[in-house]
Amino acid sequence: MKIALDAMGxxxxxxxxxxxxxxxxxxxxxxxxxxxxxxxxQAELAKHQTAGLDLPIIAASEVIEMTEDPAAAVKNKKDSxxxxxxxxxxxxxxxxxxTAGNTGGALAASLFGLGRITGIKxxxxxxxxxxxxxxxxxxxxDIGANTDVRPEFLVQFAIMGSHYAEYVLKIPNxxxxxxxxxxxxxxxxxxxxxxxPMLKETKLNFVGNVEGKDIPAGVADVIVTDGFTxxxxxxxxxxxxxxxxxxxxxxxxxxxxxILGALLARGAIKALKAKVxxxxxxxxxLLGVNGVVVVAHGRSDPYAIRHAIRVAKQAAENNIxxxxxxxxxxxxxxxxxxxxx
Amino acid sequence: MKIALDAMGxxxxxxxxxxxxxxxxxxxxxxxxxxxxxxxxQAELAKHQTAGLDLPIIAASEVIEMTEDPAAAVKNKKDSxxxxxxxxxxxxxxxxxxTAGNTGGALAASLFGLGRITGIKxxxxxxxxxxxxxxxxxxxxDIGANTDVRPEFLVQFAIMGSHYAEYVLKIPNxxxxxxxxxxxxxxxxxxxxxxxPMLKETKLNFVGNVEGKDIPAGVADVIVTDGFTxxxxxxxxxxxxxxxxxxxxxxxxxxxxxILGALLARGAIKALKAKVxxxxxxxxxLLGVNGVVVVAHGRSDPYAIRHAIRVAKQAAENNIxxxxxxxxxxxxxxxxxxxxx
Numbered sequence: 001m002k003i004a005l006d007a008m009g010x011x012x013x014x015x016x017x018x019x020x021x022x023x024x025x026x027x028x029x030x031x032x033x034x035x036x037x038x039x040x041x042q043a044e045l046a047k048h049q050t051a052g053l054d055l056p057i058i059a060a061s062e063v064i065e066m067t068e069d070p071a072a073a074v075k076n077k078k079d080s081x082x083x084x085x086x087x088x089x090x091x092x093x094x095x096x097x098x099t100a101g102n103t104g105g106a107l108a109a110s111l112f113g114l115g116r117i118t119g120i121k122x123x124x125x126x127x128x129x130x131x132x133x134x135x136x137x138x139x140x141x142d143i144g145a146n147t148d149v150r151p152e153f154l155v156q157f158a159i160m161g162s163h164y165a166e167y168v169l170k171i172p173n174x175x176x177x178x179x180x181x182x183x184x185x186x187x188x189x190x191x192x193x194x195x196x197p198m199l200k201e202t203k204l205n206f207v208g209n210v211e212g213k214d215i216p217a218g219v220a221d222v223i224v225t226d227g228f229t230x231x232x233x234x235x236x237x238x239x240x241x242x243x244x245x246x247x248x249x250x251x252x253x254x255x256x257x258x259i260l261g262a263l264l265a266r267g268a269i270k271a272l273k274a275k276v277x278x279x280x281x282x283x284x285x286l287l288g289v290n291g292v293v294v295v296a297h298g299r300s301d302p303y304a305i306r307h308a309i310r311v312a313k314q315a316a317e318n319n320i321x322x323x324x325x326x327x328x329x330x331x332x333x334x335x336x337x338x339x340x341x
Numbered sequence: 342m343k344i345a346l347d348a349m350g351x352x353x354x355x356x357x358x359x360x361x362x363x364x365x366x367x368x369x370x371x372x373x374x375x376x377x378x379x380x381x382x383q384a385e386l387a388k389h390q391t392a393g394l395d396l397p398i399i400a401a402s403e404v405i406e407m408t409e410d411p412a413a414a415v416k417n418k419k420d421s422x423x424x425x426x427x428x429x430x431x432x433x434x435x436x437x438x439x440t441a442g443n444t445g446g447a448l449a450a451s452l453f454g455l456g457r458i459t460g461i462k463x464x465x466x467x468x469x470x471x472x473x474x475x476x477x478x479x480x481x482x483d484i485g486a487n488t489d490v491r492p493e494f495l496v497q498f499a500i501m502g503s504h505y506a507e508y509v510l511k512i513p514n515x516x517x518x519x520x521x522x523x524x525x526x527x528x529x530x531x532x533x534x535x536x537x538p539m540l541k542e543t544k545l546n547f548v549g550n551v552e553g554k555d556i557p558a559g560v561a562d563v564i565v566t567d568g569f570t571x572x573x574x575x576x577x578x579x580x581x582x583x584x585x586x587x588x589x590x591x592x593x594x595x596x597x598x599x600i601l602g603a604l605l606a607r608g609a610i611k612a613l614k615a616k617v618x619x620x621x622x623x624x625x626x627l628l629g630v631n632g633v634v635v636v637a638h639g640r641s642d643p644y645a646i647r648h649a650i651r652v653a654k655q656a657a658e659n660n661i662x663x664x665x666x667x668x669x670x671x672x673x674x675x676x677x678x679x680x681x682x
Binding site: 069130131132144147148179180181184186187188189190192211212213214215216217225227228229231232233234235236237238239240241242243244245246247248250251252254255257258260261262263264265266267268269271272275276 | 408410471472473485488489520521522527528529530531533552553554555556557558566568569570572573574575576577578579580581582583584585586587588589591592593595596598599601602603604605606607608609610612613616617
């Protein structure tokens, strides 16, 4: 298993990327191809014990910066770490691509370098999300690749999400739900009212429409939404979790007994933090492009990079691309646009 | 100050409504007109000390149920508590209307009974939202009245929200922001990219686009969004706060020392809960209709009803309808549709 890592991508690259790669290579026994400026990568590698690990450096002289216009950057920077890494995936020299760089850049470079799976109209960014159930999780997409969608895109997101949940997350017969403003079918936007009956007609285990407040309760395994709503939702949840923590800290600091109490409850607080750790849930696979791509959070630290590499490994070894491809293989092009039968 | 309360509205009506009315009449010195079935209201009133309080009963024989189709219910139930209460406001026999009933019904009944403020295209549902700053709050709209919007609606929401923040919440020169998927203007949906330059051209203190994660940090006083996104956001935040609490409780219960710790930190936890209490933040004014209307959460308990009555009182005594009306008085009808110059 070979994973091509964008060693230059992310707010703390190349240090966090290289550190995460070393960690993942040791823990998961994978080869991590470090793509980027050799001297920068070499300098970071020298800080770690790498004996016995397979961490080849693949030279790429350019970097797509976080603030760059994605389409232009991908077009102009042919020797950027993203473009070079995706060429490895395209040529089957890598099994998957991982980046914590410019999300729009990753999306554009993946579309440019790998193309879409036949029949897929738009790729979707996804993430795993913890629920209150024991080891509970929900798979959410799209969280930002498509801010404006058509009904058929959401149906395809649902199918891709269901396959991911089944083949990679090993959830049998995954429950698929559509994010709306109420469970009732008469609620929601024009888009939602069009998509709901379409989802009912699929073979999916569609359990209906859900509200944002019910997602953490574990009402479904796959939550489908457009990229604008999904992005606002996921960031809203992150912000709320952060704010609750900040407010609690302030109230505790104002009370000496509570400070002692928090000390005694430290184990519980640590366990909670591990459960809602953005590093395990911040990034996820870009589904719909013709290869395994995992987009990690821009602020990824080494642990987050290690986790993203694990996600990429799981997606690749469970052949998610082939699973989605089989679903859409009967797709026929109509008037030049691919259409699902 | 007279507030017309839908005594039959909400999951726990009439008990919670009447109890909340008694509480509000005592604490805020307002007259609360209890609109609904007299015998049911009388039976609840008998459970409370009401000597010296002004709590007249206004008979209305029908109720718009939570599951009813709003438009049809308002049309057919002319003697429903909502329709009767709004007639009081229309006839200046009440200064404001408060309900915890069917939100769609409240919206339809308000439009039907009061009409819109001249120049306003769509009313918006709003809520106040706590931030991590000391007594910090943000005013968010729309949270559900309009699931599909046009750019000019959002501009009007921004103007109404700014006025509410200034006149009712007493925030000078309120900072107005647009909810998007990033601060950069090139991010967001087609709608967002159209609205951003329009907001820049207003006289508002527009501070730009914000992400959901930054709202609780207090980056703006007024957050503008469409009713679909706002509803998903607010419910997502509620769900996240609930889930964090549930997860922490579980981790604490698994650890004897943590149980003791939580006991010692009880004061801090209580203070936090008060800060994020949905009863203070779940409902809010419906802005844009020609009268003060406050829509409380369907699950409102007496404290939540009491709070909603306080919000209605503040909105009415600060003449928010007149303030918004002045802003839009120069509006001229174009092709039969009101248009803002």
